[in-house]
Amino acid sequence: MKEFVVSAKTVEEAVDSVKRENGFREGEFEYRVEDPGSRGFLKIGSRNASISVIVRTEYYVRKVKEFIETVLSFSKYAPQSLAVKAEHRDAKIFVHLDGAHLGRMIGKHGKTISALQHLATIFINRITDTKMTVLIDVGDYKDRRKELIKRIARNKALTVIQTGKSVQLDPMFAFERRIVHETIKSISGVQSFSKGLEPYRYVVIEPEKRGRRKHRTSPKGGVIDFEDHRSQAG
Structure with missing residues (x-):
């Protein structure tokens, strides 16, 4: 504080x-x-x-809520009946948006809401001395997205096991990559790592190998993180 x-x-x-x-x-x-x-x-x-x-954190929670309400007031996608709720837990401010017809606000693969989340995090860290993260959910989007990513990870892992060849997933946000790594960690015979630079960083799932170095640098200078599921960076 x-x-x-x-x-x-x-x-x-x-x-x-x-x-x-x-x-x-x-x-x-x-x-x-x-x-x-x-x-x-x-x-x-x-x-x-x-x-x-x-x-007190109550001040920051209110400021984040007001910031998001102000930004959304300029958006043609925000419904008039939009409800914004915010609370502080574990050095994070959780914001929940609810209302009718929220699909366009979420954006493709959650890009619109992730951009708003990024802006809100920048805003709050300009007015506090303690690092805070803002996490925004729209309806139950994040729960549904999490289950979808888990299903994709399991299906791709099965493909790797059956073919013995690695597969590359589409670029994802850091929290989505962590979901993939956690899912793969529980599946025998495969391993995962993140590769590339933001915002195009993606996950590779490959047959499990022994004795591989945890980190190495790709020829183009991008860092490849093996066993990335152990890292909070994603």
Whole structure:
């Protein structure tokens, strides 16, 4: 959480200044008095009061929600009855969008909503000192997408086992590649790794091999990560 110091003639004025300048609402910040200040005698020896302000996650949740609502207000694909809910868990802000006719908002393979998620993450990290990630779901899209990716991974793994030849999947987002790696990890006889550079990074599924180095560099300079399912980078 972000923390900063504010000074004013009195503690009350310092608190009012914090609320006014940052737009904080009730419960969105805490403060502790570092110096209550002193009026002195005939203004001799007077000093300002100072407080340390701690911004609560409730503030960031609201700001992300407002940011997304503002962006979507300019989108012709956003339904008028769109409901936006946000909450903070495990250093992440989870946003859920619900409403009618959300398909066009999601975009092909979730590209539109992923772009919005990326913008929201950039926005929140510009106003906080602690790294945060924004995760957006539309309806139950992510659950359905996750099951689809698992099914694709299992089908491709079966092809590799039957033919003994590696297969290359289409480029995917990092969280989708992690789903593939986790799925392949549970299937005997195959292994997976990510190859290429963003945004064209993709997964290769191949017959399981022993004694392979975990990392090597491709001739074109792109990094190939073996056993990439162990990496959080995807």
